[in-house]
Amino acid sequence: MDVPLVWIISPHAGTRQVLGLNLSRRGLRTLEAALLDELQPDDTPPQLVVIDVEPPDETGWAAVDAVRQAPALRQVPLIMLVARAPTMGRLLALRPARWVSKPADTDALLSEVWSSLPDRYRRSEMIASHMTLADRVRAIPGGEHLYMCYSCGTCVSSCMIQLAGERSYNPRRLIQKVLNGLEQAAYEDRTTWLCSACDLCYPRCPQEIHISGVIGAIRELAIEAGHNSAIETAAVNELTCVACGLCAELCPYDAVTLVDKRVAGQARTVASVDASRCMACGLCAANCRSASIEVPDTFTNEAVISAVWDWIQETTPVPFVQPEVIERVEPVPSHATG
Amino acid sequence: MSDLGPPRILVFQCQYSVYSETEREAMSSQLPPHVKHVQVPCSGRISPLFVLNAIQGGVDGVLICGCVPEKCHFKAGNLGARRQLDAFRSFLSYLGVEEERVRFAWTDPAERGRILQEIATMEEVLSSLDQASRLVTRVPFQPQGESQWAS
Numbered sequence: 272m273d274v275p276l277v278w279i280i281s282p283h284a285g286t287r288q289v290l291g292l293n294l295s296r297r298g299l300r301t302l303e304a305a306l307l308d309e310l311q312p313d314d315t316p317p318q319l320v321v322i323d324v325e326p327p328d329e330t331g332w333a334a335v336d337a338v339r340q341a342p343a344l345r346q347v348p349l350i351m352l353v354a355r356a357p358t359m360g361r362l363l364a365l366r367p368a369r370w371v372s373k374p375a376d377t378d379a380l381l382s383e384v385w386s387s388l389p390d391r392y393r394r395s396e397m398i399a400s401h402m403t404l405a406d407r408v409r410a411i412p413g414g415e416h417l418y419m420c421y422s423c424g425t426c427v428s429s430c431m432i433q434l435a436g437e438r439s440y441n442p443r444r445l446i447q448k449v450l451n452g453l454e455q456a457a458y459e460d461r462t463t464w465l466c467s468a469c470d471l472c473y474p475r476c477p478q479e480i481h482i483s484g485v486i487g488a489i490r491e492l493a494i495e496a497g498h499n500s501a502i503e504t505a506a507v508n509e510l511t512c513v514a515c516g517l518c519a520e521l522c523p524y525d526a527v528t529l530v531d532k533r534v535a536g537q538a539r540t541v542a543s544v545d546a547s548r549c550m551a552c553g554l555c556a557a558n559c560r561s562a563s564i565e566v567p568d569t570f571t572n573e574a575v576i577s578a579v580w581d582w583i584q585e586t587t588p589v590p591f592v593q594p595e596v597i598e599r600v601e602p603v604p605s606h607a608t609g
Numbered sequence: 610m611s612d613l614g615p616p617r618i619l620v621f622q623c624q625y626s627v628y629s630e631t632e633r634e635a636m637s638s639q640l641p642p643h644v645k646h647v648q649v650p651c652s653g654r655i656s657p658l659f660v661l662n663a664i665q666g667g668v669d670g671v672l673i674c675g676c677v678p679e680k681c682h683f684k685a686g687n688l689g690a691r692r693q694l695d696a697f698r699s700f701l702s703y704l705g706v707e708e709e710r711v712r713f714a715w716t717d718p719a720e721r722g723r724i725l726q727e728i729a730t731m732e733e734v735l736s737s738l739d740q741a742s743r744l745v746t747r748v749p750f751q752p753q754g755e756s757q758w759a760s
Contacts, residue, residue, distance in 0.1 A: 431682055434625075524684070553650050556656070557656040557690070576658070579659065587667065
């Protein structure tokens with residue numbers, strides 16, 4: 272996980288210290304200095320610059336101009352702490368820039384900080400501020416009603432996946448793991464990966480929790496933490512795929528997309544499966560006109576058809592007559608026969 | 610038809626379309642030898658290729674069992690199956706295969722006894738027909754060596 276670097280420039284030691292503490296407590300890396308020049312030797316450019324403008328001697332605006340003129344810093348977002356609101360013209364000239372009026376409220380400053388930074392950095396805030404696993408799940412759309420669960424197990428008894436032979440499947444236990452903060456156990460649980468969002472449990476849950484949404488949120492965190500799907504997902508034979516897009520059109524989980532890539536030295540468009548989304552239902556395999564996409568092992572075309580043919584052969588009253596194999600005759604060159 | 614024995618039926622069943630334990634037991638181990646049960650992950654997995662292969666092998670009837678719309682375990686797999694297999698059935702009937710030979714049973718997962726009933730009904734219907742002869746090639750499918758799927 273990359274942590275964003277923030278430069279804090281203020282001539283007042285106290286302001287620097289307070290700002291630095293507040294930001295580093297929220298998972299940001301900070302470098303503090305009285306003047307911009309002190310920070311120049313550092314070779315990694317920051318993701319954000321916070322400048323205390325308009326101290327009595329007005330050195331702040333000079334620092335702002337210096338930031339905007341430095342080639343490495345021209346596009347870095349800027350937050351100015353100001354006593355008077357800057358004019359619109361000045362703000363536009365300094366884009367991307369925001370301002371917070373002094374005395375700066377911590378929450379106001381933080382909200383400006385997070386809206387200046389790209390979204391992906393928010394996750395580092397959550398981890399650094401010691402958000403529990405449950406809180407992180409609840410922060411993802413779909414996972415909100417996690418705390419409503421009182422572990423009755425109605426979801427377990429209404430789920431079809433257990434009946435299909437997966438005895439370890441248990442949404443109730445998964446929710447308990449999340450509530451107890453067992454992060455690794457929750458990510459490795461097969462329940463996280465097997466839920467296909469059929470929503471059979473949703474109308475039956477007495478607490479009206481959208482369980483597949485909660486599991487989807489846990490899955491999202493698991494993918495972010497680098498875990499892979501625990502089920503066998505569809506695979507594409509890129510040599511025969513013609514990129515007709517039928518599978519991408521049909522996939523109920525939008526797991527198949529068409530991508531441009533090099534196959535056997537040629538630039539081609541082929542189907543590609545997102546393993547974290549694929550639920551291995553096989554709709555793509557049944558519809559592929561060139562038999563180029565299949566879920567490996569159990570339900571391949573080959574496996575199903577040979578099983579059926581074995582049965583046909585067993586039950587046919589008259590045994591099959593194997594078609595006569597015609598041996599290939601090598602053509603004899605005419606000069607050899609004379 | 611009596612001299613040829615009971616009609617052979619191939620049943621494709623979505624693994625989520627039968628809920629009750631006893632019925633699962635019956636489907637997996639207690640079927641007579643002239644009924645072949647193939648369980649697939651979703652009715653959407655049933656390729657027209659499977660149906661065609663069975664008919665080419667001389668199977669009298671193919672029963673396709675999936676979930677009713679909006680009850681699909683994979684959101685919309687049954688709709689995909691219905692769309693393509695329905696069209697394929699009318700194509701087969703255009704080629705001279707009787708429509709009764711391909712039958713659909715869209716069941717609610719909570720319905721009990723429906724699938725066994727469907728097999729019985731189908732057997733009855735097929736008994737009144739002649740033995741399947743249309744499109745029968747009797748050339749067994751031969752897998753072409755090692756599969757070459759990129760994993």
